[in-house]
Amino acid sequence: MSTKVYLGVGSNLNRENSLRFAFAKISPLLKNCKKSSIWISKPVRNGEPDYFNMVISGDTESNLEEFHTCLMKIEEMAGKEVMINDGTNFGMKRRLDIDILAFGQLETSTPCIIPRHDIQDYPFVTCPLNELDPDFVHPVLHKKVSELWAKLEPTLSDDKKVVKTSIDWNVEAPVWNNASKD
Numbered sequence: 001m002s003t004k005v006y007l008g009v010g011s012n013l014n015r016e017n018s019l020r021f022a023f024a025k026i027s028p029l030l031k032n033c034k035k036s037s038i039w040i041s042k043p044v045r046n047g048e049p050d051y052f053n054m055v056i057s058g059d060t061e062s063n064l065e066e067f068h069t070c071l072m073k074i075e076e077m078a079g080k081e082v083m084i085n086d087g088t089n090f091g092m093k094r095r096l097d098i099d100i101l102a103f104g105q106l107e108t109s110t111p112c113i114i115p116r117h118d119i120q121d122y123p124f125v126t127c128p129l130n131e132l133d134p135d136f137v138h139p140v141l142h143k144k145v146s147e148l149w150a151k152l153e154p155t156l157s158d159d160k161k162v163v164k165t166s167i168d169w170n171v172e173a174p175v176w177n178n179a180s181k182d
Ligand SMILES: Nc1ncnc2c1ncn2[C@@H]1O[C@H](COP(=O)(O)OP(=O)(O)OP(=O)(O)O)[C@@H](O)[C@H]1O
Pocket: 098, 099, 100, 101, 112, 113, 114, 115, 116, 118
């Protein structure tokens, strides 16, 4: 039996390469794998560099535990590094964050919280999810993502807005270093 999953992927360290790495590792795990564009937004926590975010969807044959373990391994594989921005040292940070937003119709808190509140609360999740699948119905709120986005978007101040990047998946990502902020 396969389950349709939605994943939120974010990075603000080597961010374009990190999202490409995530897609390269996740797409073989999913049938009918699809991805949104990459969107840029300000961090929730002030001072960090801006984030790149995307949403990936597809069908898995795995159960939640197996699938969650695979995703944590992918996050680990992407590694960590010291994040320094404008002279502030944020310490060791994961390059890649992968969250399971929804796992079919499941509602649970073990081994992780499903569905994630990010779907309706974080524009950097709602917006790419709406781009990918506006007709997806939230398993608990029973509302289409298009309705959730229509409610959230008009409330956003400039610092919460998300902007679509023009990243072309067919062109190789630029070389990155900790000072380039890309
Ligand atoms: N659905 C999920 N998929 C993947 N990881 C999850 C999921 N739910 C929780 N986690 C992981 O559990 C930890 C705590 O998550 P939680 O949502 O409570 O806080 P957070 O992500 O740090 O903050 P916020 O609520 O502001 O998004 C994080 O490491 C998070 O990545």
